[in-house]
Amino acid sequence: MAATAQVTVARHGGVPASGGRAGLGGAVRSELTKIRSVRSTYWTLTAMILVTIGIGALFSFGHAQAFSQLPAGQQARQSAASIAHAADYSLFGLILGQLIVAVLGALTITSEYSTGMVRTSLTVMPRRGTLFAAKALVFGAVALAAGLATSFASFFIGQAILSTQHISTTLGHPGVLRAVAGGGLFLACCGLLSYGIGAMLRHSAGAITASIALLFVAYILSNFLPGSWAQHIDKWIPFNAGAAIWENVSAPDMFSPWAGFAVFAAYTAVALAAGLILFRRRDA
Amino acid sequence: MIEARGLTKRYGETLAVSELSFTVQPGRITGFLGPNGAGKTTTMRLILGLDRPTRGTVTVNGKEFRQLARPMQEVGALLDAKAVHGGRSARNHLRCLAEANNLPLRRAGEVLELVGLSDVAGKRAGGFSLGMGQRLGIAAALLGDPAILMFDEPVNGLDPEGILWIRNLMKALAAEGRTVFVSSHLMSEMEHTADHLIVIGRGRVIADCSVADFIAGNSVQSVRVRTPDPVVLVNAVAQAGGTAVADGDGAIVVQGLTAERVGDLAFTSRIPVHELTPDRASLEAAFMELTAASVEFRAGAPGGPPGGGRAADSGSEPGPGGGEPVRAGGVA
Incomplete structure (x- = not known):
């Protein structure tokens, strides 16, 4: 026999006798540590911020260029419409940003399955509803904070570009603050929708594909619908409903900003509820 | 104390465990033995509430696992050394577990020290060798200083030094009065560590007795x-x-x-x-004989079970019939 391991697992008061029942508070702190301690979180959020801002800036720049080449008379006529759409132009990058936050949302839960971590997580917190809620709260808060930062940064950079042609807007204009803050809400909601899908599918690639299909492909396909159908269906497409809140000028046949967002939030709630039911019921 | 009563789990058509009833007592190492596919891991998953039993119950200290107020302080489990996010450092892995049960964060450092991983605390767990992964899993199990420890095949893939370390650790934990429940398909391993045995084959308990009784009752000398x-x-x-x-x-x-x-x-x-x-027939031989009828997948090689126990008209030994429950007395 070689050296016997000297074991003192710290019966000597290593752990306080009681600190109350393990609950949501601890689970939230645990999830916060989890999300902060893997690189994929930072990479994904950085990608979301850069892509969203970049595309918004590009779109704003393109529009400013086009505007600058108009004859003076036409510029005068076009100016008011351009200013009304100025917020939309700068936020256009959200169309891709939503896909990146969806990746992070799905990974928040599917990475637990792909790494096997879920078995460890559930043995330290076997109350699955609590674990699911803690994950949703932490990811939702992170996505909302990053989403708001992204949306406001996109707006200010876009406006700076548009202001070169004097067609920028400000947060003080009617509906603009709602649109910009709405961009952050929209991103957080996209992420949570994808989190719910991730809980249902438990597989990273599958969940990301499903989320992108729902958020992006459905939107593209809806553009090919015959006009008479489109009139009734288009507004219910997740992207169209969700985007209503960050489009300062509502398109015809679409929901009003808050109604659209309510529809989008309802889709998210359905995905979360389905994910929770399956997460609780299935063997891990 | 872990108590299973009529524990049954069916996955689709496959009956993984069937009507398991046993008690794991504190203060000793209970070996949970069976050939691969016998249902050992399934049983442990059922104990931890990862899977729901089809029928029957299993309780930990009288409660269903999901009802435990602070699970980590009652049960520490190592099911699978790979149940870790490879991108997270060992320290952060333990921190997030400690936080879930409101344990002081310094425990992460203490258990890393205990398992000898202090030097790599900041390294990503994905780069760990199998042995380091096992140590990290054991550190996680010890984090809450629990009275019950469960290890599923802890020595699998370890080098001799690692095996010895785990053996000694389990003995020390049991000597401190803790309940240690350890599974293995290697009889020779249990012979060195376990005090008591629960043997299963094809999802059924086929023996529940002390190691000495198991050898005496199931092998011909x-x-x-x-x-x-x-x-x-x-x-x-x-x-x-x-x-x-x-x-x-x-x-x-x-x-x-x-x-x-x-x-x-x-x-x-x-x-x-x-x-x-x-x-003296080894535990290995006794085990092979006992589970010969219950091995799920067997190579079609000829030849009887090793240990040569079948011959005897010795009279004194009860015939170890394949699936017959063998319950030697002396639960001490």
Whole structure:
């Protein structure tokens, strides 16, 4: 026999006798540590911020260029419409940003399955509803904070570009603050929708594909619908409903900003509820 | 204390475990043995609430696992060394577990020290070797200083030093009065560590007894004798009620008599003895024999179960029939 391991697992008061029942508070702190301690979180959020801002800036720049080449008379006529759409132009990058936050949302839960971590997580917190809620709260808060930062940064950079042609807007204009803050809400909601899908599918690639299909492909396909159908269906497409809140000028046949967002939030709630039911019921 | 009552789990068509009833007592190491596919991991998953039983119940300290107020302080489990996010450092992995049960964060450092991973605390767990992964898993299990520890095949893939370390750790934990429940498909491993055995095969308990009783009750002992005058000895053995068979190596294998008895017989028969070796069947042989009828996948190789136990008309041993429950007494 070689050296016997000297074991003192710290019966000597290593752990306080009681600190109350393990609950949501601890689970939230645990999830916060989890999300902060893997690189994929930072990479994904950085990608979301850069892509969203970049595309918004590009779109704003393109529009400013086009505007600058108009004859003076036409510029005068076009100016008011351009200013009304100025917020939309700068936020256009959200169309891709939503896909990146969806990746992070799905990974928040599917990475637990792909790494096997879920078995460890559930043995330290076997109350699955609590674990699911803690994950949703932490990811939702992170996505909302990053989403708001992204949306406001996109707006200010876009406006700076548009202001070169004097067609920028400000947060003080009617509906603009709602649109910009709405961009952050929209991103957080996209992420949570994808989190719910991730809980249902438990597989990273599958969940990301499903989320992108729902958020992006459905939107593209809806553009090919015959006009008479489109009139009734288009507004219910997740992207169209969700985007209503960050489009300062509502398109015809679409929901009003808050109604659209309510529809989008309802889709998210359905995905979360389905994910929770399956997460609780299935063997891990 | 872990108590299973009529525990049954069916995955689709497959009956993984069936009507398991057993109790894991504190203060000793209970080995949970069975061939691969016998249902050991399934049973542990059921104990931890990862899977829901189809029928029956299993409780930890009288409660369902999901009801435990602070699970980590009651049960520490190592099911799978890979149940870790590879991108997270060892320290952060333990921190997020500690936070979930409101444990002080310094525990992460303490258990890393205990398992010898302090130097790599900041390294990503994905780069760990299998042995380091096992140590990290054990650190996680010890984090809450629990009274019950469960390890699923903890020595799998470890080098001899790692195996020895885990053995000693388990012994020390049991000596502190904790309940240690450890699964293995290697009998030789259990022979060195376990005090008590629960043997399962094809999802059923086939033995629940002490290690000593298990060997005594499930194997036939034999004695190897070498003598220049085998005929006289064989006759003497037959008269004394034993059986003797030549082993082809010039020696005789006697069953049904103790080594002392064989030595006395040789003395009274006035024949010289060059070798007299009691051949105590190992736990391995006893296990193979007991589970022979319950191995789910068996190579189609010919030849009976090792251990040579079938021959004997020894009379004293109860025949170890394949699936028959063997419950030796002496639960101490």
